Amino acid sequence: MLMKKLIVLLATVVLSACSATGDTPGEQKAAIAAMNNQVIADVEKASPGAMNHIKSAPGYATFSNAQINLIFVAAGGGYGVVNNNQTGAKTYMDMYEGGIGFGLGAKDFRAVFVFNTAKSMNMFVEEGWAFGAEADAAAKADEKGGEVGGGVTIGDITVYQLTETGLAIQATVKGTKYVKNEELN
Numbered sequence: 001m002l003m004k005k006l007i008v009l010l011a012t013v014v015l016s017a018c019s020a021t022g023d024t025p026g027e028q029k030a031a032i033a034a035m036n037n038q039v040i041a042d043v044e045k046a047s048p049g050a051m052n053h054i055k056s057a058p059g060y061a062t063f064s065n066a067q068i069n070l071i072f073v074a075a076g077g078g079y080g081v082v083n084n085n086q087t088g089a090k091t092y093m094d095m096y097e098g099g100i101g102f103g104l105g106a107k108d109f110r111a112v113f114v115f116n117t118a119k120s121m122n123m124f125v126e127e128g129w130a131f132g133a134e135a136d137a138a139a140k141a142d143e144k145g146g147e148v149g150g151g152v153t154i155g156d157i158t159v160y161q162l163t164e165t166g167l168a169i170q171a172t173v174k175g176t177k178y179v180k181n182e183e184l185n
Contacts, residue, residue, distance in 0.1 A: 025184050032081050032092065032184075036062040039110040043160045050160060054114055059084045059121040061113040063095055063178075074099040079181065080111075082125050086118065091125050092184035097176040112160040120156035128178045 022028040039062040044051040054060045063080030075098045082091040115121035 028184060029092070032079065035064050035110070036081055036083070039064075039112055039162070042110065042162050043112050046162060047160060050112070050114075053158065054112065055085065057114045057116055058086055058118040059115045061093070061115075061124070063093075063111045063113070064108075065095060065097075065111065066108045076176075082121065084121065092181040093125075093178050094181050095176060095178045099175060110162045114158040114160070115156065116158060117156040124157070124178065125180070 021031045040051065040054060043054075059082060061080055061082040063078050065076055065078030068075060076095075077097065078095045080093055080095065082093060084090070113124070115124065
């Protein structure tokens with residue numbers, strides 16, 4: 001019975017986190033644009049100079065993600081947009097993740113992916129991107145609390161991650177898949 005409740009809870013979190021707020025595609029795009037602007041401002045505040053890196057790169061993506069870790073199971077989902085700095089094109093995407101490992105808690109975080117090459121951006125958009133292995137500790141509510149993390153470069157992509165709210169201690173191996181949102185593109 002407990003396992004069934006955990007699965008239902010995880011499925012609810014993943015499905016609710018994978019869509020931007022709004023009833024119409026226009027409202028969803030507006031919500032994603034607002035999230036995009038806020039995340040960039042927050043990253044610049046946390047990592048001065050990041051804005052120059054973001055704007056001078058071939059492109060970047062911003063994502064809003066919620067995840068939950070219940071003992072040995074982790075799941076999450078979110079949404080975002082890839083911004084092509086060279087053409088001005090926007091590609092709306094969803095993200096899904098699941099994994100195993102030790103973890104307890106939930107967190108809501110934002111991420112910026114800076115594509116240091118046009119090839120890495122195009123591969124991300126066309127093929128998605130999957131990666132795993134995460135270990136962190138975060139405790140934050142409003143402006144109080146802290147987190148362990150920061151910008152890291154993986155291949156030709158630099159990732160900045162900010163925890164919005166949540167309490168989580170985790171060491172998990174998980175897969176994250178980014179896919180185009182067919183409804184918004």
